[in-house]
Amino acid sequence: xxKRLLCFLVAVLCLLPMALTGCSDEEVEDTGGKKPxxxxxxxxxxxxxxxEAIKLVEKELNVYTEGKLNTHIVLKLYPExxxxxxxxxxxxxxxRIKAGKDDEILDETTAPETDAETYEENGATKVVxxxxxxxxxxxxxxxxxxxxNKYKNGGYLNGLNTALTGTGKLLSTYISQKVLATATLGGxxxxxxxxxxxxxxxxxxxxxxxxxxxxxxxxxxxxxxxxSANDVKTLDTLxxxxxxxxxxxxxxxxxxxxxxMAEPLMxxxxxxxxxxxxEHTAFNREAPRNMLNLLAFADHYSTVAQFRKQNYITDxxxxxxxxxKKVAAAFIKGNAALPEQYEDEYFVIPYAMPVASxxxxxxxxxxxxxxxxxxxxCMEVIxxxxxxxxxxxxxxxxxxxxxxxxxxxxxxxxxxxxxxxMDPADTGNLFLLTPNNRMSKAELALAANDWALGKQQYxxxxxxxxxxxxxxxxxxxxxxxxxxxxxxxxxxxxxEAKAQAKAxxxxxxxxxxxxxxxxxQTYTDEILAGLExxxxxxxxxxxxxxxxxxxxxxxxxxxxxxxILYKEMSADDSYKMFSDQxxxxxxxxxxxxxxxxxxxxxxxx
Numbered sequence: 001x002x003k004r005l006l007c008f009l010v011a012v013l014c015l016l017p018m019a020l021t022g023c024s025d026e027e028v029e030d031t032g033g034k035k036p037x038x039x040x041x042x043x044x045x046x047x048x049x050x051x052e053a054i055k056l057v058e059k060e061l062n063v064y065t066e067g068k069l070n071t072h073i074v075l076k077l078y079p080e081x082x083x084x085x086x087x088x089x090x091x092x093x094x095x096r097i098k099a100g101k102d103d104e105i106l107d108e109t110t111a112p113e114t115d116a117e118t119y120e121e122n123g124a125t126k127v128v129x130x131x132x133x134x135x136x137x138x139x140x141x142x143x144x145x146x147x148x149n150k151y152k153n154g155g156y157l158n159g160l161n162t163a164l165t166g167t168g169k170l171l172s173t174y175i176s177q178k179v180l181a182t183a184t185l186g187g188x189x190x191x192x193x194x195x196x197x198x199x200x201x202x203x204x205x206x207x208x209x210x211x212x213x214x215x216x217x218x219x220x221x222x223x224x225x226x227x228s229a230n231d232v233k234t235l236d237t238l239x240x241x242x243x244x245x246x247x248x249x250x251x252x253x254x255x256x257x258x259x260x261m262a263e264p265l266m267x268x269x270x271x272x273x274x275x276x277x278x279e280h281t282a283f284n285r286e287a288p289r290n291m292l293n294l295l296a297f298a299d300h301y302s303t304v305a306q307f308r309k310q311n312y313i314t315d316x317x318x319x320x321x322x323x324x325k326k327v328a329a330a331f332i333k334g335n336a337a338l339p340e341q342y343e344d345e346y347f348v349i350p351y352a353m354p355v356a357s358x359x360x361x362x363x364x365x366x367x368x369x370x371x372x373x374x375x376x377x378c379m380e381v382i383x384x385x386x387x388x389x390x391x392x393x394x395x396x397x398x399x400x401x402x403x404x405x406x407x408x409x410x411x412x413x414x415x416x417x418x419x420x421x422m423d424p425a426d427t428g429n430l431f432l433l434t435p436n437n438r439m440s441k442a443e444l445a446l447a448a449n450d451w452a453l454g455k456q457q458y459x460x461x462x463x464x465x466x467x468x469x470x471x472x473x474x475x476x477x478x479x480x481x482x483x484x485x486x487x488x489x490x491x492x493x494x495x496e497a498k499a500q501a502k503a504x505x506x507x508x509x510x511x512x513x514x515x516x517x518x519x520x521q522t523y524t525d526e527i528l529a530g531l532e533x534x535x536x537x538x539x540x541x542x543x544x545x546x547x548x549x550x551x552x553x554x555x556x557x558x559x560x561x562x563x564i565l566y567k568e569m570s571a572d573d574s575y576k577m578f579s580d581q582x583x584x585x586x587x588x589x590x591x592x593x594x595x596x597x598x599x600x601x602x603x604x605x
Contacts, residue, residue, distance in 0.1 A: 037377050038072040038130045042087060042140035045077035046421030053420035056399050064391050069380050072129035084147070087140060091156055094135045094371055138372040139381060141426060142202055143364050145182070149470050151367065152185055152201050158368040159199040163379040171203060174386050174429060176458075179204050182282055182468050183362040189283030191600045193463060202365025203382050206429045208446060208454045209361070210354025210461055213259045214338060216321070216330040216346040221245055229347040235303045238329065242312050245328035253312040255322065255330035260300045261352040262291060263464050265471070265587065269528065271535045271569070272578070278353045278462055282361070283600055286465040287591050290575065292538075292566040298559050305545065305558035336457040337445030354461045361467050364426045385428040392428040397436070404436070412437055431455060469594055474524040474585050483519065484584035484593075490515050521585055522577050530574030538565050 045054070058075040065071045078086050142148050151157050164171060178193040180200055187198025217232050225244045232238045235258055246253045264273035265288040274286035275296040291297045307313050316322060318333045321342065331351065332338065339348040366385060368378040384391050397404045397413055398420035405414050413436035424433055431454060435447040446454035472482045479486050493515045501508035542565070548556050556564075569575050579588040 034070045034377075036070050036072070036127050036129050037374060038074060038132055038136075039138040039372070039374070039378060039381060040074050040076055040132055040136055041138070041381065042076045042078075042083075044080045044083045044141060044143075044423070044426050046418065046423070047079050048418040048421045049077065049079075050419050053398060053403065056402060057394065057420055060394050060399050061391065064388070064394075065381060065384065066127070066129070069377070069384070070127075071377055071381060073381065074132050090135070090137055091154070094137065097135055136371075137369040138374075139378050140367055140369060141364060142367050143426075145358055145362060145468050145470065148183060148202055148362060148365065148367075149185065156370050157201045158370050158372065158375050158378075159201060160203065160368065160375075160379070161200055163368075163375060164200060167376045167379040168203070168383050170387055171383055175204060175206060178281070178463065179206070179361060182463065183365050187598075188601065189281075189468070189599050191281065191283060193281030193283060195283075202362060202367045203386060204362040204365045205386070205425060205427075206431050206458065207360070207363055207425050208335065208430060208457050209356045209363070210457075211333050211335060212338065212350055212354055212457075212460075213261075213352040214332050214334065215258075215349040215351040216327070216332055216342055217241065217349065218245075218251070218326070218328050218346055220345075221248065221251065221328050222347065229349055232329070232347070233349055233351075235300070239303070239307075242307070242310075242329060246310070246312060248328065251326045251328040252314045252322070252330075253328050254307060255314050255316050255327045256318055256332070257304050257307065257313050257315070258300070258331050259318075259333075259352060260297065261355070262297070263355060263357075263466065264288075265466055266528065267357075269531045269535050271538060272531065272575075274465060276352075276355060276462060276464075280462050280465060282463040282465060282467045283598075284465045285595055285599055287595075288466070288587060289579070290566060290569050292562050292569055298562050301542065301562060302558045305547075309547070335442055335446055336453040336460070337442055340445075350460075354457060356461045356463050356467060358464065358467050358469070360461075361463055366428075387429070387432070389432040389434075392432045393434050396422050396424055396427040396433060406434075407437075431458075468598075469591060471587065471590060472524070472585070473528070474519070474521075476519070476523055479519040479523070483521075484590075485521055486517070486519060488584070489517055489520075493517075521583055524585065524587065527574050527577045527587075530572075531578060534569065534572050534574060538569065541565070 054075050054077050058073060061073055061075070065073050076086075142151060148157075160168065180203075181189070181193060181195045181198075183202040183204050184195040184198035184200045187195045189195055215232070215238070217227070217229065217238075221244075222228070222232070222241065225241065227241050232241045242253055245251055261276040261278075262270070262273060263276045263286075264270045266272075271291055273288050273291060275291065275294055280286075304313075318331065321327060321330060321332060330346075332342075335354075342348050366382045368375050368382070372378055385395060386392070393413075397415065400406065402416070403420045404416055406412070407414060411434065413434050415436055415438055424430060431451040433447070435444050439447065446457065474483050494510075494513060497513055498508050542561075545558060545561055547558070550556055577583070578586060580586045581589050581592065583589055584593070
C-alpha cells in the first residue's frame with residue numbers, strides 16, 4: 001500500500017481516453033490585470049463545522065484566488081438540512097427587490113468589477129476588495145437533476161456553454177462530455193450519451209459511483225475441466241462449469257446467486273423499471289414498466305431457480321469471500337480494486353458494470369447564479385475547484401496544521417478534528433483529492449497511482465436511462481405548481497374568464513384572476529406508496545419460491561410463477577394509475593412526454 005501511495009505522490013498527471021487528469025497549480029493561468037472582484041460561494045458543510053473554521057478556510061482559499069484571479073471569495077457554507085432553505089430565501093429576497101423595480105438596489109444585487117482601494121503594508125500593496133452586497137449571489141452548489149431542473153425552471157441559473165468554450169475551456173479535459181450531458185437541459189439526448197444543442201447549467205464533480213458485480217471462477221478447478229475465463233462468462237455457459245464443480249463436495253459450488261442488472265425508476269420499487277446492459281446511456285428509451293414479464297427478467301430468475309433446485313447456491317456476503325471454505329464460483333460486489341485481491345486464485349470476470357443513478361449523475365454540481373455580475377469570473381473559480389489540486393484539497397480538508405497534517409513518507413492526509421467537515425462529493429474533482437487516513441482500504445486502493453483505478457471505474461460506469469428524466473412527484477403540497485393536469489385546468493379556467501369578460505364588454509385584469517381547485521387525480525406519492533407495498537410482497541414471494549403443482553396437477557415453474565405475479569401486478573390499482581397514459585401526470589406519461597422532447601430522434605421514426 002505504501003508503495004502505491006508514494007507513486008500517487010509523484011504522479012503529476014494521467015492521460016486517459018476520457019482525459020481524466022490531475023494537474024499542477026501552474027495549469028491555471030495567472031489572470032493578473034483584472035479588476036478586484038468579490039464573489040460568494042454557497043455550499044454544504046457538515047454539522048460539526050464551525051464558523052471560525054469557515055473563516056480560516058476562506059482566508060486560505062483567497063491566498064490563491066486573490067493572487068491568481070484578483071478575486072476574493074466569501075464562503076457561505078451551511079448544513080444540508082438548512083442549505084436549500086437558505087438558497088431559496090436568498091432568491092426570494094432578490095426577487096422581492098426585482099419586483100420593487102428599484103434600479104439602485106437592483107444594481108447592488110450583482111457583483112460588478114470594481115475599482116477597489118489599495119493601501120501599503122510592510123512595503124507591499126494590499127487590495128481592499130468590495131464588500132458582499134446583502135442580496136449578492138454568485139456560485140452555488142446543487143445536488144442532483146431534480147434540484148438542477150428546479151433552479152433552471154425558476155430562471156436562477158446561467159447557461160454555461162459560452163464559458164465552457166472560453167474561460168472554462170480547460171474543464172473539457174477534466175469532466176467527461178457524458179457527465180456534462182447529465183447537467184445539460186434542453187436540446188436532445190443522443191444515443192451515444194451526449195446532448196445536441198442543449199444548455200449546460202452546472203459543472204459536475206468527477207466521482208466514483210456504483211459498484212461492479214464480479215464473477216469469480218476458481219482457476220484450479222476450471223483447469224481440471226479445461227475451462228477458460230471466456231468459457232464461463234454467461235449464466236448459460238457457467239451452468240456447465242457448475243455441473244462439474246458440484247462433483248467436488250469439498251467446494252462451495254456457487255457462492256451467492258447472480259445479480260440481475262435491472263434499474264428501477266425508484267429504489268423503493270424494485271420491480272418497475274428496465275433491464276440494463278453495459279452499453280446503456282442516459283438517453284436509451286426505457287419507459288418504466290412492470291419487469292416481471294420481460295424475457296431477460298424471466299430468464300434470469302428461471303436460471304437462479306434452477307441453480308437452487310440443484311443445490312448449487314450458498315448464500316453469503318456479497319462483499320467478502322468466505323475464508324474457511326473452498327469456492328468453485330462466486331458473485332462478489334466491489335469497486336475496481338477488487339480483482340487484484342482475488343486474481344491469483346480466481347478468474348475475476350466483470351459480470352455487471354457499475355450503474356450511475358440519478359443520485360450519482362449529475363450528482364453535485366457548481367452552478368452560476370443568473371443574478372451574478374460576472375459569469376466569467378465565476379467560471380474561473382469553478383475551473384479552479386475542478387482543476388487545481390491544492391485549492392481543491394483546501395476546500396475539502398481545511399487549513400494544514402489546524403484541521404489536518406500530512407504524513408511525511410506516505411503523503412496521506414491525517415484529519416486532526418471535525419471543526420471543518422466536508423463531503424468529498426461536494427467539494428470538486430475527486431481525482432485531485434489527496435487520500436486521507438479515514439478512507440477504507442478499498443478507497444485507498446482506488447486513490448493509488450493518481451486515482452488510476454478510480455478513473456477506470458469512472459470510465460466503466462453505465463449511466464441509468466432515468467438519470468436525467470425530470471420526474472415530478474405530485475403531492476397535496478405541490479400539485480398547483482408541478483401538475484400538468486392542474487396547469488391544463490388553470491389555463492382552461494383562465495381562457496373561460498377572458499372569454500366571459502370579453503362577452504360582457506369588460507376589460508380583463510389577469511392580475512386579479514384567481515383559481516383554486518382540488519386535484520382530480522390520485523397524488524403520485526400515494527400511488528408510489530401503494531406500489532412499494534405490493535412490490536415488497538412480490539419480492540418476498542420470489543425469494544421464497546419453490547416449484548409446486550397447481551390444483552390441476554400441473555407443475556408451476558419459476559417462469560409460470562412470474563406470469564402469475566405479472567398478472568397480479570397489472571391488475572393492481574396502484575400500477576394502473578402509475579401507467580395510466582390518459583393521465584398526463586402519471587409516471588409513465590411523464591416519461592413518454594419527456595423522452596419525446598429530450599430523447600434521441602429514432603432514424604426513420
